[in-house]
Amino acid sequence: MNLNELSEYPYVLPLDESNYLYSFQSSLRSFDIGVSRSFRNIISVKYPNLCQNQQHLRLFAYLLFTSFLDADTHYPIVSREVLASLRDEFKLVQQGKFRVAKILDDFQEFTSIRLNVVPYKHSHGRATQARLELDAELQQQYQQELECDKQEIYLVSGKPCSIRQKQHDKKLALAAARAKNPDRSRVNIGVLDYLNSIKSNVYRQFQRNIKTARVYVINEYSGPKQEQQLRILRHLNTFFHPHYQQVENTERLYTVGASVSQLSSPVRKLIFQGCRTYDLSNAHLAITATLWGLHDLRRLLKEQKTIWPYLLNLLELNEQQKPALKRVIYATVYGMPESSLKGLITRSLGRDVTERFMESEFGQTLLTSRDYRMNQKRELGYVEDAYGRKYYVDPNHVEKSIRTLLSREISSYEFKIMSSIIRVLDGNKKAQCVLWLHDGVTIRYSDRSQMERWERKIIAEVNAAADELGVESRLEWEDKGSNPACYTLDA
Numbered sequence: 001m002n003l004n005e006l007s008e009y010p011y012v013l014p015l016d017e018s019n020y021l022y023s024f025q026s027s028l029r030s031f032d033i034g035v036s037r038s039f040r041n042i043i044s045v046k047y048p049n050l051c052q053n054q055q056h057l058r059l060f061a062y063l064l065f066t067s068f069l070d071a072d073t074h075y076p077i078v079s080r081e082v083l084a085s086l087r088d089e090f091k092l093v094q095q096g097k098f099r100v101a102k103i104l105d106d107f108q109e110f111t112s113i114r115l116n117v118v119p120y121k122h123s124h125g126r127a128t129q130a131r132l133e134l135d136a137e138l139q140q141q142y143q144q145e146l147e148c149d150k151q152e153i154y155l156v157s158g159k160p161c162s163i164r165q166k167q168h169d170k171k172l173a174l175a176a177a178r179a180k181n182p183d184r185s186r187v188n189i190g191v192l193d194y195l196n197s198i199k200s201n202v203y204r205q206f207q208r209n210i211k212t213a214r215v216y217v218i219n220e221y222s223g224p225k226q227e228q229q230l231r232i233l234r235h236l237n238t239f240f241h242p243h244y245q246q247v248e249n250t251e252r253l254y255t256v257g258a259s260v261s262q263l264s265s266p267v268r269k270l271i272f273q274g275c276r277t278y279d280l281s282n283a284h285l286a287i288t289a290t291l292w293g294l295h296d297l298r299r300l301l302k303e304q305k306t307i308w309p310y311l312l313n314l315l316e317l318n319e320q321q322k323p324a325l326k327r328v329i330y331a332t333v334y335g336m337p338e339s340s341l342k343g344l345i346t347r348s349l350g351r352d353v354t355e356r357f358m359e360s361e362f363g364q365t366l367l368t369s370r371d372y373r374m375n376q377k378r379e380l381g382y383v384e385d386a387y388g389r390k391y392y393v394d395p396n397h398v399e400k401s402i403r404t405l406l407s408r409e410i411s412s413y414e415f416k417i418m419s420s421i422i423r424v425l426d427g428n429k430k431a432q433c434v435l436w437l438h439d440g441v442t443i444r445y446s447d448r449s450q451m452e453r454w455e456r457k458i459i460a461e462v463n464a465a466a467d468e469l470g471v472e473s474r475l476e477w478e479d480k481g482s483n484p485a486c487y488t489l490d491a
Contacts, residue, residue, distance in 0.1 A: 028085035031058055033065045033234070034151025034161040042141055043155070050111045054156060055087050059107055061155045062086055063115075063132050064142065067232040067258040071327065072348060074224035075118055075129035078104065100128050146230040147218055149237060180245060187387050188251045191419050192244055194426055195253065195436055200241045202432060202444065206260075206271050207240040213263075213270045220266075232262050242435065249404050251385075251415040252438050261437060265478070268435070268442070275434060275444045276455070277478040280418060280462070282307045283439040286473035287413045288333050292369045301472045315356050317349065324348040328357070332366050333410065335374060335403035374402050385412035386469065413469060414439055420465035424457045431458070440478070 043060075044051045051057055059078075068077050080100050084093045092098040100120075108115055118129040134142060151161045182192055210233055217229045235258035242260060244253040255261050260271055269277070282301050289297040304310050308322055317325060328345050336344065345354040357363040377383055382392045383405040391408060394401035421441060425433055431454040435442035443458065445451040455477075462475040 028062070028082065029088040031062050031066075031086060032154045032156040033061050034238070035145060035153060035155045036148070036150040037152045039141060039145045040153050040155055040158070042138070046138065047111055047113060050113070053110060056107050056111055058086050058156050059083070059103075060111070060113070060132070063130060064155075065231055065234060067228065067235060067262055069224075069228055069231075070118075070127070070129050073118060073129055073131075074228060075116070075131045077127050078130045079120070079127040104130060146227065146234065147214070149214065149230075149234050151237065182246050186246060186251070188246060188253055188415060188419070190426075191415075191422055191436070192246060192253055194422050195242075195244045195433065198241075198432060198434065202434065203241050206273075206434070207236065209271045209273060210236055210240075213267050216270055217267060221264075225264075229263060229267055232258055232260075233267075236260060244436065249408055250411045251408075252411050253436060261435060272434065272442050272444075275442050276451075277435075277437075277440060277442045278458070278462075278475050279437075279440040279478050280414070280466075281305065281474050281476050283414050283417075283473055284330060284333060284410060286466075286471050287410050289472065290470050291409065291413070292373055294365065294369055297365070298472050305474075311362070314360060314362060315349075315353050317353065321349060329366075332363075332370060334407045335370065338367065370406075374406065377402050377405060383409045385409050386416040387412060411438075413471065417462060417465045417469065417471065417473070420461045421458055424454070424461050428454070430454060 047060075049056075050060055062082075063076050063078075066076050068082070069075060070077060078100065080093060080098055083100055083103055084090050084098055087103070089098060104115055104117055107113070114133040115130045116133055118126065120126060120128040153160055182189060214230065214233050217226055217233065221229060239257070240260065242255045245256050247254055260268060263271065265277075285297065285307055286301055288294065289301060300310070301307060308325075311317075311325060311329075312319065312322065315325070327348065328341070331341055331344055342354050342358065345357055358367075377393065378398065382390045384390050385408060391405055393405065415438075418439060418441070421433070425431055425443075430445065430447045430450055432444045432446070433441050434444045443455075445454060459475045466473045466475075
């Protein structure tokens with residue numbers, strides 16, 4: 001499976017936290033979800049044909065409840081790999097006989113359920129997406145299902161959601177996550193072993209906060225964002241414990257399946273009450289400035305501490321548009337062609353922002369330096385990462401290969417800086433990493449009286465690693481801002 005096809009930009013490796021990677025072969029072929037009996041009865045009455053075909057019913061359940069959504073449209077991703085996994089038909093993919101469009105057409109014809117399909121488009125970095133077109137009555141029932149999360153019966157199998165069955169499902173999910181043997185020769189193996197060694201009982205106190213988090217999402221969010229967050233919380237009720245995996249072409253570690261890492265920052269804070277989250281400030285731009293020799297940008301980062309208020313002001317954006325701006329910056333740094341980049345900015349932030357970005361000194365410097373760096377690597381034929389390892393340009397796919405290598409180079413520096421934290425945490429029961437966020441971590445302190453002592457050690461270790469690599473970045477305790485930690489069920 002080519003993980004590039006699952007990223008937001010097919011030719012750019014997934015470095016954005018909003019790209020969620022799944023271990024498809026081990027998870028989706030048995031995809032099922034607990035729902036209320038009344039909801040399943042409504043489905044069986046409204047769509048009698050649907051329940052007669054498990055493959056179609058599994059796709060229906062996936063479209064209703066998956067958390068693997070496109071960052072722009074919020075539609076479920078139905079790429080070739082996703083559908084092949086749901087149907088357990090990877091052999092057809094290997095034989096070149098698997099057709100996404102035919103499967104979606106067959107689903108609509110057999111079930112009489114209409115789909116709003118957004119087709120794959122390479123130039124926009126877009127995978128195939130599909131959303132169920134539900135009538136007003138069923139849409140209301142679905143919304144109630146998300147908000148109540150009353151799990152009594154499995155939608156696909158029809159089996160009761162007993163406590164024993166849920167425990168069995170947890171064991172299966174964990175076994176599937178562990179089934180993929182990691183490559184022990186890779187530099188991320190130490191961090192991977194540490195993260196996957198955290199015991200499940202550590203997470204029980206946080207799983208109990210899901211109900212409060214759901215109330216917060218219902219009251220504070222609306223539309224697609226609310227739906228996405230509720231979908232994730234639903235999955236976390238069954239399997240909360242994050243399990244990490246290696247992926248190709250990056251040292252970054254990704255969680256398997258639906259994960260608490262997919263939740264928005266305020267909701268994560270509610271879940272991990274009592275913990276502290278730390279971010280590596282300006283990580284990608286700071287590493288880029290060092291590697292590309294952008295002295296003015298380094299100076300700006302040193303002065304501003306955080307680059308985002310400056311960029312939001314420069315482009316006349318508000319704080320709510322920051323996630324979309326981050327995707328634009330990542331796409332620029334990792335080589336998205338200029339025409340596609342303009343399209344991305346226009347779709348996510350507006351045409352006027354496209355003009356401001358392209359005409360700004362910041363935007364022009366980033367694009368010019370990016371193109372120069374790509375030409376350098378094209379002539380050199382390889383990229384050397386933070387660990388001194390060389391990765392060579394694929395002569396059969398030069399442009400795509402160079403973009404992949406750009407992201408691999410930068411992410412290796414990010415990982416080398418952040419992985420230094422393990423020297424403090426490994427074997428430490430008083431400070432444990434309960435969530436790894438690539439350029440951030442959430443730490444649980446079991447002894448609050450020693451929290452500041454361990455915090456100083458963690459920050460000093462990471463900052464020393466950044467200094468050693470000449471990167472103008474610091475590990476910082478995430479600002480409370482709109483911290484909803486005091487949110488209660490009767491808020």
